[in-house]
Each structure stands twice: as C-alpha cells, then as structure tokens.
Amino acid sequence: MLGLFRKMMPREDKFFDTFERHAVCLTAGAAILRKLLEGGPQVPTLCIQLMAEEDRADHVCIEVLEGLRRSFITPFDRSDIKSLISSMDDAIDQMNKTAKAVMLFEVKSFEPEMRSMGDGIVRATALTAEAMPLLRLIGKNSARLHEIAREVIDIEDESDSMQEAGLRKLVKVGQKNPMAYITGSEIYEHLEKVADRLEDVANRISDLVIEHV
DSSP states (O other): HHHHHHHHSSTTTHHHHHHHHHHHHHHEEEEEEHHHTTTTTHEEEEEEHHHHHHHHHHHHHHHHHHHHOSSOOOOOOHHHHHHHHHHHHHHHHHHHHHHHHHHHHHHOOOOOOHHHHHHHHHHHHHHHHHHHHHHHGTTTTTTHHHHHHHHHHHHHHHHHHHHHHHHHHHHHTTOOOOOHHHHHHHHHHHHHHHHHHHHHHHHHHHHHHHOOO
C-alpha cells in the first residue's frame, strides 16, 4: 500500500523539468526582445511573438504552482520553489511590458545603449538557463551556481550604466523633441526593470545554494 502511495505522488524532478522549460521561454523572450531592438518594420510582429512567449511561460508557472499544491515531497522548501519560479516569471512579464510600451508609443528605432541593454538581457537569461539543470545536484554545482548569480548581478550593474548613458543623451534630444525624451526614457526604464528582475532570479538561486549547501 505504501509503495502504491509513493508511486501516486508527483516526482520531485518534475519541478526541475518545469524550471528548465520556463528558462527556455525566458531565453526565447530575450532573443525576441533583442531582435526587436534592431528596429524597423518587423517590430510589431516581434512584439506579438514576445507576448506569445510570455503566455507560454505563464502556463509553466501555473503548472509549478499547481504542482506545489499536489506534492507531498518537493526538492526544496515550497516557498523557495514559489519564489524562484515567480521571479523567473516576473522577468518575462517585464519583457512583455517592454513590448507593450514599444507598441503603445509605436517605436520603430532604438538607441545603441538600448541594444546594449538587450545584449545584457540575452546573456543573463542564458546564464539563468544554464543554472536550472545545475539545481538538480545543487551541492556538486554550488561553485558554478554562485558564479552564475554573480555574473547576472554584474550584468545588471552594466545595465544601470547603459541606462544612465542613454538618458544623458536623451536629455539633449529632449530639448528639441520632448516626446522623444518621454518615449526613450520609458523604454530605458522597462529594459532596466527586466535586468532587475533577472537579478532577482540570481538572488533566488544564490539563496538556494546558501540554504542547501
């Protein structure tokens, strides 16, 4: 009877599977975001693609939260699992908000600093995707997980610098074209928030390592 009961319980590795699936959405969303920052007539189509990727990520997040309610055995504390998947979902949600702002303001061209921030977002999501399978053996992989968290935090610092540089340039533009300043500063703010949310993911990873190693 006990054996049958154990077989009916969800497997622990399902959570790792869903972390990895969500990370796929996250990296795909970042790639689309970076592509749309090249500008041009493809921007509206790419915004729609990014929104679809965010919707797929939402479904994965819901799957994790529902799994928590059904599971008796989890690989980490339930609150840690919820915090990790929620922070990942917040990151792609913010990418989606960036796309919505681009569509609202009908932006078709972007500054070099915005593209640099997009490059950082792509790097940070790739690091996040690398981290997810490493969580399966968190003790063995603790050193690399700490490195990944530190690298993502460094990328967020770089993003801050790019935003500041971009805004300084926009101030000059805004003297002749106030709307360009308003629009540009809005896009910069959204991109910086994406980097912030990815830093949150890095902090959740770091917290897991500290707690479980």
